[in-house]
Amino acid sequence: MSTLVFLEHHDGELQKDSLGVLGKATQLGGKVSALIAGSGVEALAQQAGRFGAGKVYIADDPALEAPLPQPRVDVAADLVRRQGFETVLFAATVLTADVAAALSARLDAGLNWDLVDLVQEDGKLVGKRPALDDTVYVDVGWKNEPKLALIRTGTFEPVETGGEAEVEKVDVQLEDFSTRATMIEQAHEESEGPSIEDADVIVAGGRGLGGPDNFALVEELAKALGGAVAATRAVVDAGWYPYAAQVGQTGKTVSPRLYIAVGISGAIQHKVGMQASNVVVAINKDPNAPIFEYADLGVVGDLHEIVPKLTELVRQRKAA
Amino acid sequence: MKIAVCAKVVPEQARRIDPETKRLDRSGEPTLNPFDANAVEEALRLKGDDADAEVVLVSLGPERSLDALRKALAMGADRVVLVSDDAAAGSDLVASSYALARALEREQSELVLFGQQANDSDGAVMWAAVADRLRRPLISQVAELTVSSGAVRGKRQTEFGYDVIEAPLPAVVAVSDAINEPRYPSLKGIMGAKKKPQETVSLGDLGVEAERAGEGGSRTEVYAIGDPPPRGETQRIEDDGSGAEKIVEFLLERKVI
Numbered sequence: 001m002s003t004l005v006f007l008e009h010h011d012g013e014l015q016k017d018s019l020g021v022l023g024k025a026t027q028l029g030g031k032v033s034a035l036i037a038g039s040g041v042e043a044l045a046q047q048a049g050r051f052g053a054g055k056v057y058i059a060d061d062p063a064l065e066a067p068l069p070q071p072r073v074d075v076a077a078d079l080v081r082r083q084g085f086e087t088v089l090f091a092a093t094v095l096t097a098d099v100a101a102a103l104s105a106r107l108d109a110g111l112n113w114d115l116v117d118l119v120q121e122d123g124k125l126v127g128k129r130p131a132l133d134d135t136v137y138v139d140v141g142w143k144n145e146p147k148l149a150l151i152r153t154g155t156f157e158p159v160e161t162g163g164e165a166e167v168e169k170v171d172v173q174l175e176d177f178s179t180r181a182t183m184i185e186q187a188h189e190e191s192e193g194p195s196i197e198d199a200d201v202i203v204a205g206g207r208g209l210g211g212p213d214n215f216a217l218v219e220e221l222a223k224a225l226g227g228a229v230a231a232t233r234a235v236v237d238a239g240w241y242p243y244a245a246q247v248g249q250t251g252k253t254v255s256p257r258l259y260i261a262v263g264i265s266g267a268i269q270h271k272v273g274m275q276a277s278n279v280v281v282a283i284n285k286d287p288n289a290p291i292f293e294y295a296d297l298g299v300v301g302d303l304h305e306i307v308p309k310l311t312e313l314v315r316q317r318k319a320a
Numbered sequence: 321m322k323i324a325v326c327a328k329v330v331p332e333q334a335r336r337i338d339p340e341t342k343r344l345d346r347s348g349e350p351t352l353n354p355f356d357a358n359a360v361e362e363a364l365r366l367k368g369d370d371a372d373a374e375v376v377l378v379s380l381g382p383e384r385s386l387d388a389l390r391k392a393l394a395m396g397a398d399r400v401v402l403v404s405d406d407a408a409a410g411s412d413l414v415a416s417s418y419a420l421a422r423a424l425e426r427e428q429s430e431l432v433l434f435g436q437q438a439n440d441s442d443g444a445v446m447w448a449a450v451a452d453r454l455r456r457p458l459i460s461q462v463a464e465l466t467v468s469s470g471a472v473r474g475k476r477q478t479e480f481g482y483d484v485i486e487a488p489l490p491a492v493v494a495v496s497d498a499i500n501e502p503r504y505p506s507l508k509g510i511m512g513a514k515k516k517p518q519e520t521v522s523l524g525d526l527g528v529e530a531e532r533a534g535e536g537g538s539r540t541e542v543y544a545i546g547d548p549p550p551r552g553e554t555q556r557i558e559d560d561g562s563g564a565e566k567i568v569e570f571l572l573e574r575k576v577i
Binding site: 102110111112134141182238279297299309312 | 336337342412413414417418442443445447449450451452453456457459461463473476477478479480481482483484485487488491496497498499538543544545546547548549552553555557558559561563564565566567568570571576577
């Protein structure tokens, strides 16, 4: 078996989830290679070697500076065609989902997404994919090669093998349409105050709050519990709360002792950011909200009634 | 400007995979994928009062999808093109993106819009495959969109913060559900929707070869469906006024406060 793992990087570091997928690829066996595409990224090759890549292909070009998908599709398609990899793996992110999907069309190759495991069964690669809000697990496969897969955020931990990779630079030839989209601005928001990643107790608010002013309810409860405030992507994008407080796929990954979800429906993108929490309590008026599938205690009801009462009860207990 | 919105009709409350066909049970009431309503809303916003602008819905699905697609017409879209063919059943990303791209080529719109994901398959991949087939620039996960002087500009959130990306038209854009609040169709809109053009085309009409459609044209397969790994007990209670007390009891019991 020969596997190519697409490695994403940011600020001169290979991403942890990418390295985790690399580790999984080495466990599955066979020849494991990695592709790093960017500008000035040669130095990252050795890091990939230490985490299991036998060979690292470097696509280094100013046109690959911005983290945009289409030029990366050209590079990956060229490489896969030349080397004939049987499997191409991606740790799912905003960037790699687009790269993998376009590669699927370009190479007429099957793509399975949101996988939480990969196993060899009877000599066949099988992907495990949770579906319908994670209420069923589906065994998925591929009818041809290369087999493309996107692995869910936070699935595999990197494994340091201490290996050394053979490095090869690849030619970068881009399609005319691939460079039409250009990055105008990148804003990396830094968090202010204590990070939610270190918080012991988190109270998180979602769209069910109804408006930015109601975040006060969440803040009061968090204060009473001595915890931090978090928010979902929907409310951050709507401008109700700062990005630094966002939990989920494109936000922070948290693992507090207690996570209270207020008015959060609980999409998978949110779940991957908080599933390591020890105890999860959810308050939501919609009894069908997916969050109830993974909350230790789910309370169906009006958060505007429940949360202020809960805050008061916690305060009384602390004062006693 | 002509805007094509790719829309999917999904079963309301999709809760079951058919063990026989290993496909999603689509017997539930068909409804417009809620994430696609954001794309429709954005198209209508961009169209504004421009009488020359047109918003056309392009969809892939069974004939009875038309009822659900009419919701977008009631919101204000101008017409629907539904690619409907028994031979398309069971299409995966490779097969669906091919048929969809052929339908979009026929429309030649300046802008193709997608919603953030399909709420049945949780797929968030179609736009990139379609953009590649159309050989057009792509901006995905867009939470703020502007179109001016022949270019589209999108602001989007990634794992590291915010990107602002620009591309010349024609382009493909996928919007996030944070971009807007889709309008409710007005009574007048609902009444008028039935009279708007609703065209059904077959794969043959689009020149999609039989071997590139349906299961035969697909490159992925489903082997088995099973239960998720066991997880801890989940308790659920209805708030009868004592919800807050019950939460405190639970937190004390679990020793987290």
